[in-house]
Ligand SMILES: Nc1nc2c(ncn2[C@@H]2O[C@H](COP(=O)(O)OP(=O)(O)OP(=O)(O)O)[C@@H](O)[C@H]2O)c(=O)[nH]1
């Protein structure tokens with residue numbers, strides 16, 4: 001089986017630009033569209049897919065962008081040599097508005113909540129059913145991160161050959177979280193069908209089987225990573241940046257090595273509840289400043305459960321996720 005990355009090596013030279021440019025104002029009508037795949041020391045690796053074919057292009061930021069940040073997943077417009085031939089460098093002249101933004105948490109090394117990935121649709125929360133045992137509080141924090149980022153969470157429960165998935169599936173079902181169960185020697189089509197033609201981000205702590213999944217989803221992931229690093233001039237991929245890999249059947253999967261937790265410091269209870277339309281609707285009747293937690297005496301979620309409008313298990317699950325917001329980071 002071969003990956004789409006194989007196609008990147010085969011491209012035609014770009015057509016010559018025929019449109020004249022105005023002198024006074026830059027005219028980027030003839031700019032190509034691309035997506036940022038990884039970033040290393042001011043060099044941006046882009047995936048371009050247009051009439052000239054699918055290819056990897058290295059670019060830098062144009063001066064006109066100023067201090068505007070460019071992150072993995074950004075949809076950008078590029079000019080200059082976009083052939084992708086060795087030793088060529090294109091220029092990023094525009095960054096399209098971001099559809100979603102996933103941030104990593106501030107830590108001792110870096111006190112700023114930086115964006116890990118832009119424009120990803122799905123956050124795949126990878127949890128092993130055993131070895132290591134599941135950590136529900138971590139899953140809950142990842143769920144909050146997904147909702148906050150505007151992404152759809154997908155719970156991927158791995159190593160189902162070691163332990164049953166029933167309990168975990170049942171605890172996330174009331175929230176309507178989509179779940180797939182996998183094992184290294186079982187089929188992956190349920191996961192693959194959800195990833196197709198979209199940008200997804202994989203998260204999970206060490207040992208849960210992320211690399212095993214990536215290597216199956218992108219059969220030549222290791223070669224691609226080293227090729228990308230050859231382009232960016234690095235011996236191996238740096239752990240600080242995310243890297244997007246193309247899936248054979250379309251779509252990108254973003255691996256997040258070295259990223260241990262998400263920036264949730266700014267997330268408020270009212271923002272989280274907005275991810276659940278029925279709960280948000282009931283909470284309209286809450287007293288001002290209600291945090292919707294189990295200890296709130298007059299939370300309208302309780303009256304909605306009493307009147308039968310809301311399912312108590314759904315409210316309980318929501319409150320468990322909500323509590324993870326104030327729990328210490330792992
Ligand atoms: N029994 C069982 N073992 C698995 C399964 N998937 C992965 N493993 C094993 O679990 C261990 C960890 O798998 P990895 O894919 O390296 O996990 P990871 O999440 O990438 O871990 P890091 O590389 O530390 O981030 C390896 O020994 C795998 O062989 C599975 O479905 N069942």
Ligand SMILES: [Zn+2]
Nearest residue numbers: 286290292299
């Ligand atoms: Zn409330």
